[in-house]
Amino acid sequence: MDYDDVFVLDNGACTAKAGFASSDDARIIPNCIMKAKSERRRPFIGDQVEECRDASGLFYILPFQKGYLINWDVQKNIWDYIFSAECLPVNFPETPVVITEPYFNFNSCKEAMTEIFFEEYDCHSLLRINAGDLSSYHYFNTNQNSLCCLLVDVGYSFTHIVPYIKGKKLKNGIRRIDIGGKVLTNHLKEITSYRQLHVMDETYVMNQVKEDACFVSLDFYKDMKIAQKRGKENTIVRDYVLPDYTSIRRGYVKDPAVAPSGEDGDQQTLRLNNERFTVPELLFNPSDVGITQMGIVEAIVDSLSVCPAETHPHLYRNIMLVGGSTLFPGFRDRVCKEVRTLAPCDFDVNVTLAKNPITYSWNGGRLLTQDPEFSSRLVSKDEYEDHGYNICLDRFDV
Amino acid sequence: MATARESGRLKESGKVLDEATRKRRARKALEALELDNFHEDPHADLVMSKKVPKFQETLDNRSVKRKKGKSAEYYKQRFRKTFPQLVEEDRNYNPNPPNYMSAQAAPSKCPERRFCAVCGFPSTYTCVKCGARYCSIRCSGTHLDTRCLKWTA
Numbered sequence A: 001m002d003y004d005d006v007f008v009l010d011n012g013a014c015t016a017k018a019g020f021a022s023s024d025d026a027r028i029i030p031n032c033i034m035k036a037k038s039e040r041r042r043p044f045i046g047d048q049v050e051e052c053r054d055a056s057g058l059f060y061i062l063p064f065q066k067g068y069l070i071n072w073d074v075q076k077n078i079w080d081y082i083f084s085a086e087c088l089p090v091n092f093p094e095t096p097v098v099i100t101e102p103y104f105n106f107n108s109c110k111e112a113m114t115e116i117f118f119e120e121y122d123c124h125s126l127l128r129i130n131a132g133d134l135s136s137y138h139y140f141n142t143n144q145n146s147l148c149c150l151l152v153d154v155g156y157s158f159t160h161i162v163p164y165i166k167g168k169k170l171k172n173g174i175r176r177i178d179i180g181g182k183v184l185t186n187h188l189k190e191i192t193s194y195r196q197l198h199v200m201d202e203t204y205v206m207n208q209v210k211e212d213a214c215f216v217s218l219d220f221y222k223d224m225k226i227a228q229k230r231g232k233e234n235t236i237v238r239d240y241v242l243p244d245y246t247s248i249r250r251g252y253v254k255d256p257a258v259a260p261s262g263e264d265g266d267q268q269t270l271r272l273n274n275e276r277f278t279v280p281e282l283l284f285n286p287s288d289v290g291i292t293q294m295g296i297v298e299a300i301v302d303s304l305s306v307c308p309a310e311t312h313p314h315l316y317r318n319i320m321l322v323g324g325s326t327l328f329p330g331f332r333d334r335v336c337k338e339v340r341t342l343a344p345c346d347f348d349v350n351v352t353l354a355k356n357p358i359t360y361s362w363n364g365g366r367l368l369t370q371d372p373e374f375s376s377r378l379v380s381k382d383e384y385e386d387h388g389y390n391i392c393l394d395r396f397d398v
Numbered sequence B: 001m002a003t004a005r006e007s008g009r010l011k012e013s014g015k016v017l018d019e020a021t022r023k024r025r026a027r028k029a030l031e032a033l034e035l036d037n038f039h040e041d042p043h044a045d046l047v048m049s050k051k052v053p054k055f056q057e058t059l060d061n062r063s064v065k066r067k068k069g070k071s072a073e074y075y076k077q078r079f080r081k082t083f084p085q086l087v088e089e090d091r092n093y094n095p096n097p098p099n100y101m102s103a104q105a106a107p108s109k110c111p112e113r114r115f116c117a118v119c120g121f122p123s124t125y126t127c128v129k130c131g132a133r134y135c136s137i138r139c140s141g142t143h144l145d146t147r148c149l150k151w152t153a
Helices: A046-051 A070-080 A105-118 A131-142 A179-193 A203-213 A220-228 A274-279 A295-304 A309-317 A333-342 A360-368 A383-389 A390-395 B008-012 B020-032 B059-069 B072-078 B085-092 B138-146
Strands: A007-011 A015-020 A029-030 A034-035 A059-061 A094-102 A125-130 A150-155 A160-163 A174-175 A238-241 A268-272 A319-322 A349-351
Touching: A007 A360, A015 A070, A015 A360, A029 A046, A046 A070, A059 A174, A094 A105, A094 A131, A094 A360, A105 A125, A105 A360, A105 A383, A105 B072, A105 B085, A125 A131, A125 A160, A131 A150, A131 A160, A131 A319, A150 A295, A150 A309, A160 A295, A160 A309, A174 A295, A179 A274, A179 B072, A203 A238, A203 A268, A203 A274, A220 A274, A274 B138, A295 A309, A295 A333, A309 A319, A333 A349, A383 A390, B008 B085
Parallel strands: A007 A094, A094 A125, A150 A319, A319 A349
Antiparallel strands: A007 A015, A015 A029, A034 A059, A150 A160, A160 A174, A238 A268
């Protein structure tokens, strides 16, 4: 081994999770460039947006489209920032890099990624791997007795359901639902703009509203009935105070127990009622907005139907939820409840939500770097120069 | 006499949208869910002049930049492909499942649920003209006044 540390980059469509394997946890950096109305001199790259004093009407420039890396110039600028002295300086010629890519990544995206890391950044060696493989590695690492794992990764662009059998993914069983955090935020923006206040330009703020106020309903029609009630009986309705970027820097849900006082007069609020649970509901019923695909639970059962019958009890017992959109309260319980009703009654159903669903995969990468087999999975710069891109095709299982 | 004073919208209101238009609307709504932004680039009107020297850039600085290699613009040109192009390419490159297309979740076996296009609560009625759902006379009125026969995003 001729290196001291490994750089792990879980390059997600919404946030990049980056850091050295020797650090405790990943740094979460928005994987986008943002432009603010108030700050006309410069764009904000990645987490520079924290310096932005007025995030209203933030304009997004994203490297990813539908979960795949399309805008390489944008990504290059963001990577340059991440690897710079300002953020996480990487000495590439002496550091192996683990970088993630989506399932069924397109061939030219793979080639581009390899070329940039070897030829532009001159990195010591590279491992390109699916983020889900890192998550499953993390799972098997912490649950040594488990033979299988059914990974549910609810990301920003889409949701993947992937059966891992004895550590290997069953590619036939991979199911993709084209709903993730982005669709949910856009849907919330759309219905809020139609029903009360025009917020179509406020992706940043509405994403916070979604994170602060939305939840997954455990009994959808019962919650619908509650939301239709008036006054105190409606335990779902909440007022959300929007940030004005002078006195309120971040929006928040008003405590329903506190009676409104006079000084709240100039606050701008949104009233959230059934929006609170109909938005995350799309993950379970994409047809609610006309997307003709199965919801998460139906897709779990569908994915299992192509797995060998002897693996079913193991897969039902090891369902793992990762990804930022699993953070809605009630998400795990809903998956658990619905899988239970669809699974054969003699199987145990066990659903785990990662302690930190956003960095779970990054931490899997960190553990992988300590694996005795790890260095044999890397492609070094010398090998790349001798054999070209083909060696990556042989060695990387993506 | 009365006909001359009718507004264009009233005349239009008798029209029933055909299947193709309804589908087009549904597709537009789905495309909107994928958009990154709904407004224009706030810096679009800024004109960056290349002739103006950037004063903070010293000679040292410039040599470091050159060592850094190719610009982002180079990679934009080098790997310029749109998403539909990539999907099409993948169809030829990986014709046999499992691939990107085959991994897509199939349509649900359960029937669609119906919600009021205005308030979001479960709905029983369908707008005769455009096919949207509504739950009450009040929502029907709002729907007819706002979205029924025109597209407002």
